Each structure stands twice: as C-alpha cells, then as structure tokens.
Amino acid sequence: MDAATTTNDRHAGARMRAATAVACLVSLVACRSSATGGGGRASSGPLELGPGDSGQAIHCAKVLTLDAGDTIHAPATILVKNGKLAWIGPRRAAPAGYEECSADGLWASPGMVELHSHIHSGGFGDTNDMVLPVNGELRAMTALRPGNPLVRRAVAGGVTTLYGIPGSGTSMSGFGVIYKSKVEGGFEDVVLHEVGGLKVAQSYNPERNAGDLGRTRAGLAWILEDAADRAKALRAADAVDLANEDLAKVMERELPVLIHCAGSDGFAAAARMWQVKYGTRCVLSHGCFDAHATAPWIVATGAPINAGPRTVDYMTTRDGAITGTAAKYLAAGAKDLSLNTDSPVLPQEELFLQGAMSARYGADDYQMLRGCTIAPARVFGLDHRLGSLEAGKDADIVLSTGSPLDPRSRVERVYIDGALQYDRARDGQWF
Amino acid sequence: MVSLLRRAFLLLACCAVAASATAQAPVAKIVSAPAAGEKGGPGLALRTKKALTVPLEGRQFLDDALILVKDGIIVGLGPARTTPVPAGFEVQDLGRQWVMPGMIDLHSHIGGTFDINEMVYLVNPGLQVSTSVVPANPALEKALAAGVTTVLFIPGSGVNVGGQGVLIKTGLDKYEDALVRDPGSMKLAQAGNPEGWAIGVGRSFMNWNTRDMFERGMLHAQQWREFEQGRGPKPVENFDLQIFRDLLGKKTQISTHTQIYQVVLSTLTMVRKGFGIDVYIDHGEMAGYKLAAFAQELGVQAILGPRVVEVPTRQFIQWTGSNPEALLGIAAEYQKAGHTRVGFNTDAPVIPGEELSLQATMGVRYGFDDSNADSVRGLTIIPAVTAGIDKKVGSLEIGKEADLVIVTGDPIDQRNSVEVVFIGGRRVYDTKRDIRRY
Numbered sequence: 060m061d062a063a064t065t066t067n068d069r070h071a072g073a074r075m076r077a078a079t080a081v082a083c084l085v086s087l088v089a090c091r092s093s094a095t096g097g098g099g100r101a102s103s104g105p106l107e108l109g110p111g112d113s114g115q116a117i118h119c120a121k122v123l124t125l126d127a128g129d130t131i132h133a134p135a136t137i138l139v140k141n142g143k144l145a146w147i148g149p150r151r152a153a154p155a156g157y158e159e160c161s162a163d164g165l166w167a168s169p170g171m172v173e174l175h176s177h178i179h180s181g182g183f184g185d186t187n188d189m190v191l192p193v194n195g196e197l198r199a200m201t202a203l204r205p206g207n208p209l210v211r212r213a214v215a216g217g218v219t220t221l222y223g224i225p226g227s228g229t230s231m232s233g234f235g236v237i238y239k240s241k242v243e244g245g246f247e248d249v250v251l252h253e254v255g256g257l258k259v260a261q262s263y264n265p266e267r268n269a270g271d272l273g274r275t276r277a278g279l280a281w282i283l284e285d286a287a288d289r290a291k292a293l294r295a296a297d298a299v300d301l302a303n304e305d306l307a308k309v310m311e312r313e314l315p316v317l318i319h320c321a322g323s324d325g326f327a328a329a330a331r332m333w334q335v336k337y338g339t340r341c342v343l344s345h346g347c348f349d350a351h352a353t354a355p356w357i358v359a360t361g362a363p364i365n366a367g368p369r370t371v372d373y374m375t376t377r378d379g380a381i382t383g384t385a386a387k388y389l390a391a392g393a394k395d396l397s398l399n400t401d402s403p404v405l406p407q408e409e410l411f412l413q414g415a416m417s418a419r420y421g422a423d424d425y426q427m428l429r430g431c432t433i434a435p436a437r438v439f440g441l442d443h444r445l446g447s448l449e450a451g452k453d454a455d456i457v458l459s460t461g462s463p464l465d466p467r468s469r470v471e472r473v474y475i476d477g478a479l480q481y482d483r484a485r486d487g488q489w490f
Numbered sequence: 491m492v493s494l495l496r497r498a499f500l501l502l503a504c505c506a507v508a509a510s511a512t513a514q515a516p517v518a519k520i521v522s523a524p525a526a527g528e529k530g531g532p533g534l535a536l537r538t539k540k541a542l543t544v545p546l547e548g549r550q551f552l553d554d555a556l557i558l559v560k561d562g563i564i565v566g567l568g569p570a571r572t573t574p575v576p577a578g579f580e581v582q583d584l585g586r587q588w589v590m591p592g593m594i595d596l597h598s599h600i601g602g603t604f605d606i607n608e609m610v611y612l613v614n615p616g617l618q619v620s621t622s623v624v625p626a627n628p629a630l631e632k633a634l635a636a637g638v639t640t641v642l643f644i645p646g647s648g649v650n651v652g653g654q655g656v657l658i659k660t661g662l663d664k665y666e667d668a669l670v671r672d673p674g675s676m677k678l679a680q681a682g683n684p685e686g687w688a689i690g691v692g693r694s695f696m697n698w699n700t701r702d703m704f705e706r707g708m709l710h711a712q713q714w715r716e717f718e719q720g721r722g723p724k725p726v727e728n729f730d731l732q733i734f735r736d737l738l739g740k741k742t743q744i745s746t747h748t749q750i751y752q753v754v755l756s757t758l759t760m761v762r763k764g765f766g767i768d769v770y771i772d773h774g775e776m777a778g779y780k781l782a783a784f785a786q787e788l789g790v791q792a793i794l795g796p797r798v799v800e801v802p803t804r805q806f807i808q809w810t811g812s813n814p815e816a817l818l819g820i821a822a823e824y825q826k827a828g829h830t831r832v833g834f835n836t837d838a839p840v841i842p843g844e845e846l847s848l849q850a851t852m853g854v855r856y857g858f859d860d861s862n863a864d865s866v867r868g869l870t871i872i873p874a875v876t877a878g879i880d881k882k883v884g885s886l887e888i889g890k891e892a893d894l895v896i897v898t899g900d901p902i903d904q905r906n907s908v909e910v911v912f913i914g915g916r917r918v919y920d921t922k923r924d925i926r927r928y
C-alpha cells in the first residue's frame with residue numbers, strides 16, 4: 060500500500076476550509092463490479108473476499124477520516140468489507156471482487172452522531188411519562204419506530220447514529236436507545252444498545268407542582284441524589300431491584316448518563332453532582348443561555364460538554380450582543396466538545412448547521428466537525444465502532460459535494476453499515 | 491391596592507424629579523470630525539484579498555484589490571499592485587477578508603411599525619408605508635449586521651394592493667438619510683392571502699377588481715402625460731391613482747406577491763404584457779418556476795423567497811411513513827429554464843432579515859449554479875437592477891455609493907461572518923467597535 064503518499068495533515072481545518080470554495084459537479088454515480096480485477100490486484104489478506112463476503116470500493120475526491128491524526132486523503136479510496144471499513148487511504152485499485160463505486164468530486168466523512176434526540180418515536184410523542192419524578196425503570200426503546208420519516212430526513216443530513224432519549228419532563232426520565240438511522244429494517248437491524256444510557260434533567264423542565272418534592276432546585280437535587288444513593292446502596296448490598304438495575308449500572312460507570320442542564324446554575328450543579336460527587340460517565344448537555352460563563356470550571360472537572368440546541372447566547376447581554384457558546388467552550392479548553400440539535404427542537408438534519416453557525420461565531424470549524432462525529436462517539440464510549448473512518452469501524456459514510464459543514468454542500472449518498480441508505484441521484488433531494 | 495397605587499405614584503414622582511435633574515445637567519455634545527470615507531472626511535483606501543465587484547456584466551470579482559472611497563462614494567477600484575493610493579487617503583489593510591456590496595432585500599416588512607395591512611378596501615394604491623418607517627430599528631440593525639444595507643419595506647398582502655413600499659437603508663437613523671426612494675414600489679398581492687378579505691373573495695373577482703383599478707390608474711396617468719405634453723386638458727387630481735404616473739414614467743415598479751403557476755401567469759400576462767408596467771416577481775416560490783422561461787422572455791426579474799425550495803408532490807408522509815418528499819431548489823429551476831435575473835428575499839420577519847444570504851446559500855445547496863457568483867449577484871446587483879436603483883447601489887463600481895460589507899470569506903458560506911458594514915462610506919457596523927449582532 061502507498062503509505063508514503065498518505066496525507067497526514069495536522070492542519071486539517073485550514074485545508075478543509077480552503078478547499079470548500081470548490082463547487083463540484085457531481086457525475087452520475089456508477090456502481091459496477093470489477094469484473095476480472097485486472098490491474099493492481101492487492102493481495103493483503105484481510106481485504107480478500109472469501110465466499111459469501113461482500114466488498115465495495117468507494118473512490119472519492121477526499122476523505123476526512125477524523126482519526127487521531129486528523130488524516131485527510133485526497134484523492135482517496137475507501138474499501139468496505141461486510142459492512143465494516145476495511146481500508147482507507149490514497150486512491151487505489153479495488154481488490155478482486157469488490158464493487159466499484161465512483162464518487163468523483165465528492166468528499167467522504169464519517170456519519171454524524173447525535174447524543175440528544177427525541178425523534179425515535181417519529182414525532183408521535185411517547186417521550187415523557189410524567190407520573191413520577193424518578194423513572195429509572197423506563198426505557199425509550201419501547202417507543203422506537205425504526206426508519207420513521209424524521210429519521211429518514213436525518214440520514215439525508217448525514218446523521219447516522221442517534222441516542223434517542225426521553226424528554227426532560229421529570230428529573231430522571233429513563234434510559235435512551237442508541238440506534239442507527241437506517242431507512243429500512245426493524246429493531247434488530249438498527250439498534251446498537253437497547254439501554255444506551257440514562258437521561259437526567261437537572262433543573263428547569265422537571266420543576267413540578269404535583270404535591271411532592273421538586274418545586275425548587277433544592278427539591279430536584281434531593282430527588283436526584285436520593286435516587287442515586289439508593290441505587291448505589293442496592294448494588295452494594297447485592298440486592299435485586301428491577302426498577303433500579305439500570306440506574307445502578309450508571310452509578311458503577313457501566314452506562315453513561317446525559318444530563319439536561321440549561322443555564323450556568325444547572326450546568327455547574329450537574330457537574331458537581333454527577334462528575335465530582337458520583338464520578339459517573341456523565342455528559343453535560345445543552346449548556347445554553349449563560350452556561351458558557353461556567354466553562355472554565357466545568358472543563359476543570361473533566362465533564363464533557365454536549366452543546367445545543369441554542370449554540371448562541373443573546374439573552375444574558377443587555378445590548379443584544381451575540382456570543383457563540385461553542386467558541387467559549389473551546390477557549391476554556393473543552394476536550395471532546397460535541398454538538399446536538401435536541402431534535403425535533405431543531406430538525407435532526409441540521410446537526411451540521413450547529414457546527415457551521417458555531418464556526419460563524421468564532422469556533423474552529425474542524426473542531427465543530429469533530430463535535431458532530433468522533434467527539435460524541437468518544438464521550439459515549441462508541442468510538443470503537445463510530446465517529447471516524449478507520450479500518451475496523453462500521454462503514455457509516457457520508458458523501459457530500461464539499462465540506463460537510465458548509466451549508467452549500469449537498470449530501471449525495473449515505474451508507475450505514477456499508478448499505479446505501481440515501482442516494483440523492485436515485486431518491487431525489489430529501490434535504 | 492391603594493398603598494400600591496400610592497407607591498407607584500411616589501415612584502413616578504421620583505422619576506420625574508430625576509428626569510428634570512438630568513435635563514438640567516450640562517450635556518457634553520461630542521462633535522467628531524467625519525471619519526475616512528464619510529462625507530466631508532478624508533479618503534479611505536481598503537485593501538482586500540477579494541472584492542466581489544459583481545457588475546451587471548463582465549468579470550465578477552477582483553483579487554487583491556484596492557477600493558477607494560471619498561465622500562461616501564466609490565472613487566477608485568483596481569488591483570492593489572497597480573492602483574495608487576491618492577494623497578491623504580487612510581489605508582486599511584483587510585488581510586484575508588473579502589469585500590462585497592451591501593445586500594438588498596426587496597421583500598421586507600421590518601422597516602418600522604407593523605401596521606402594514608390596512609384591510610378596509612381590496613385595492614389601496616394611495617397608501618404609503620413610508621408613514622410607518624422607524625429608521626435603524628432593532629430588526630433593521632440585525633439585518634445590517636448580516637450585511638443587508640437596503641430594504642424595500644412594503645405593505646402586507648392582506649389585500650390585492652396594500653399600498654406603496656419605500657426603499658430605505660438599514661443602518662442610518664434619520665429618515666432623510668435612510669430614504670432611497672418613495673414610492674419604492676407599488677405592492678401587488680396577486681393572490682394567495684387577499685382571499686381572506688371581508689367575507690372571502692375568489693381569484694376571478696380579485697383579478698377583475700385589480701385589472702379595473704389598473705385600467706383607471708393607467709388612464710389617469712396617460713391623461714396627465716398628454717396634459718404635460720400639451721396634448722390634452724388638465725385632468726382632475728386623483729391622489730389615490732397618482733402612483734400610476736410614476737409607473738407609466740418608469741420611476742417605480744410593481745413588486746408582486748405571487749407564487750403558484752396560475753398566479754404568476756396573471757402577473758406576467760396582466761401586469762407586464764397587458765399594461766406594459768415594470769413588474770417583478772417578488773415572492774417567487776412554489777410552482778411559479780414553471781413560468782421562468784416566459785418571465786425571462788418578458789424581462790420580468792424573479793426575486794425568490796421566503797420559500798426557496800419546493801415540494802413538488804405533496805403526500806401525508808407523517809401518516810404513510812413513506813420516504814421524505816424530494817425537494818426542488820426554486821432558484822435552480824429558474825436558472826435551468828434560462829432565467830438570468832434571479833434574486834433572493836426574506837419576506838422578513840417571515841424569514842429573519844439577517845438570514846438573507848442564507849436564502850442564497852440554500853439555493854446553492856439545492857442546485858443553483860454559483861460558478862458566476864450568481865448567489866452574490868442575487869443579493870446585490872440583481873435586486874438593484876430590479877428596483878431601478880442600480881445607478882446608486884448593488885455593485886462595487888466607481889461612482890456608486892460606498893455600501894460595503896466586509897466578510898471573513900465567501901459570504902455565501904455561512905461559516906463566515908460579517909465584520910464591518912459601511913453605508914455611504916459611513917462605518918455603521920463594526921464588530922470590533924460595536925457588539926456582534928449576527
């Protein structure tokens with residue numbers, strides 16, 4: 060393999076931006092099998108197709124791998140074997156038996172990962188069971204409608220994996236499901252983790268007047284800590300309690316927890332409770348309004364931030380000045396900053412636009428692309444399969460006419476697990 | 491209650507005292523000399539990586555350019571290497587930033603107070619929305635921060651003829667300074683909203699009623715023309731129909747809220763072909779693109795928005811669970827049919843005024859060919875030509891008003907931000923000096 064010609068570009072952001080101005084005319088996509096595998100037959104073992112194996116070779120203008128070295132290959136070839144990425148590198152001939160997929164002029168990037176989404180039920184609600192304030196026994200997977208219309212539009216926006224979570228109507232609203240935005244297929248085909256993690260709402264929405272605790276932040280905090288402590292105690296005592304089984308896994312770091320916390324007070328409270336006190340695998344979601352004011356301290360605790368749906372703050376300034384929150388988090392040194400849409404609050408297909416607008420308001424655009432791909436995968440422990448284009452990972456590939464963060468670019472094709480889910484030339488433009 | 495009222499009264503009284511105290515305090519009036527580029531100030535020379543000059547014809551940009559501004563007017567433009575900086579000009583190197591002309595939004599309702607639908611009569615050619623203007627209001631200031639320097643503030647589409655629009659600049663706080671032209675247009679809502687008038691009215695009646703008013707208006711204007719040329723008696727003044735004298739004299743245009751196939755067809759056949767009036771599609775959306783070739787043939791410009799995409803087949807996707815409907819880019823469809831004068835609008839506040847350039851961006855996303863800077867043209871020179879103000883604004887050319895937008899890169903790529911805006915050579919928005927508003 061031509062390792063020598065591999066472009067290992069540490070200044071990926073600048074390059075990506077510079078090349079964005081190029082408008083690409085996309086030739087019609089032609090997929091055909093390489094009949095005889097005539098020229099340049101590679102004989103590296105893992106790439107060889109055995110009986111029953113399938114392989115595709117996608118030849119494109121550029122690959123943004125989003126790997127640890129921020130490698131960019133241009134022009135490039137991606138080899139997919141049995142739905143997994145087998146090889147990514149400079150343009151090469153396909154090994155024997157691989158289906159040749161021409162993607163002239165197109166950029167390839169990893170399928171985007173959304174950590175804060177409520178469209179798993181297809182917009183039919185079913186996301187807030189609000190009888191009790193703590194619902195550790197509830198699972199969002201029961202409401203999942205695979206391939207629903209909202210999910211189909213998401214795939215046309217390049218989003219391939221979603222964490223579908225209950226709403227923030229209660230303090231602990233249940234456990235989210237991690238699934239892929241495949242157009243066809245049932246539950247078994249799309250679900251990665253039936254119980255993907257917990258959803259906590261630190262404050263704001265769960266404030267209730269139900270005759271029990273939880274009218275104030277003090278009450279809400281007590282409810283959360285009481286539930287957490289009970290789950291820990293049960294695990295310590297080896298006691299069986301089905302309602303708290305999943306919650307105990309969160310407390311033992313076996314499952315992650317995504318926390319709805321909007322402004323600075325909730326943001327800081329969530330970091331204190333879930334990161335500093337309990338040491339869970341928490342991700343602080345939203346970080347809207349004035350939450351960016353707490354950025355240095357949040358970053359110091361090590362709690363990862365998942366910003367959105369508001370990525371600008373114009374409410375805490377008296378003169379209407381706009382502050383880009385992602386830029387603030389980056390400036391404070393946030394690692395693995397990820398972005399969200401809180402779909403359907405913002406349409407799921409506009410996840411990339413969260414990155415684009417954050418770039419407009421001062422954040423580095425390559426970091427924002429990381430925030431839609433590898434960063435959310437990492438903080439949720441999914442990066443062994445998702446978030447970057449590297450051999451061994453799932454073949455979730457987005458082909459677009461330019462930089463995936465430039466709103467002028469169109470998504471032309473999306474593959475999930477190596478299967479073509481959306482093809483603009485075939486299906487028409489869904490987004 | 492009584493004590494509350496008393497407290498409120500006391501508070502008011504305190505305020506009054508405080509106010510009179512302030513009024514008596516000496517107020518230092520800061521009079522600063524005009525800045526470089528402004529009227530009366532020294533000249534300003536801007537050096538930029540790329541000037542999107544977008545003249546109507548010819549090369550659309552200039553790399554490494556020098557733009558010379560004096561007394562609010564562009565007095566020089568050329569390659570930085572070969573263009574000398576005149577003595578006394580203040581030079582500002584913009585580094586990697588680009589410069590483009592101020593953007594023009596020809597369909598906007600944010601020019602002032604929102605009382606823009608006087609719905610007693612179905613046609614109101616005499617009503618002037620200029621009476622509602624609030625110069626440099628917060629909505630205009632926000633649009634300004636996105637590079638919009640001129641808007642056509644028009645009446646709503648509650649009735650067929652809502653009245654007269656006014657062309658104003660966004661960032662100037664005196665009406666006299668902000669005014670570009672009054673009447674900026676006569677607003678015609680061909681159909682698709684006025685149906686709700688009174689107890690409801692159909693398309694055929696609206697068509698007859700509008701045509702009837704146009705007949706009377708054009709007759710009135712014709713009589714005045716004959717009188718002025720000494721070929722007829724002095725007509726009776728008709729304040730309501732006065733604007734038709736401007737329309738006949740090509741001093742203003744009709745901006746039309748029009749959208750679906752039959753409605754756009756009425757605009758083209760009735761107004762343009764039938765009456766020969768300068769008219770433009772100013773709410774171009776939905777299936778109107780199917781008439782793009784005909785519009786081009788008649789010389790009717792197409793200013794598109796607020797919808798810039800069309801759903802050609804409507805199904806109840808939420809219920810059937812079928813695939814999302816395929817979308818068509820309306821700008822791309824006009825272009826494919828050979829239309830060469832395509833622009834964009836927001837219908838603000840329907841789409842926020844500050845998202846004007848995003849309309850063009852989405853046009854490109856949905857297939858609008860941008861290889862000749864048609865996206866930028868559709869925000870600048872095309873609307874300027876459409877509204878007949880291209881002698882003053884719409885491109886970077888010598889002799890035009892210095893309405894300049896400084897962007898961190900290509901303005902159609904939304905990752906870039908507007909940093910500075912000049913109107914008539916005046917620095918009316920600067921993120922380094924002011925707050926960032928968009």
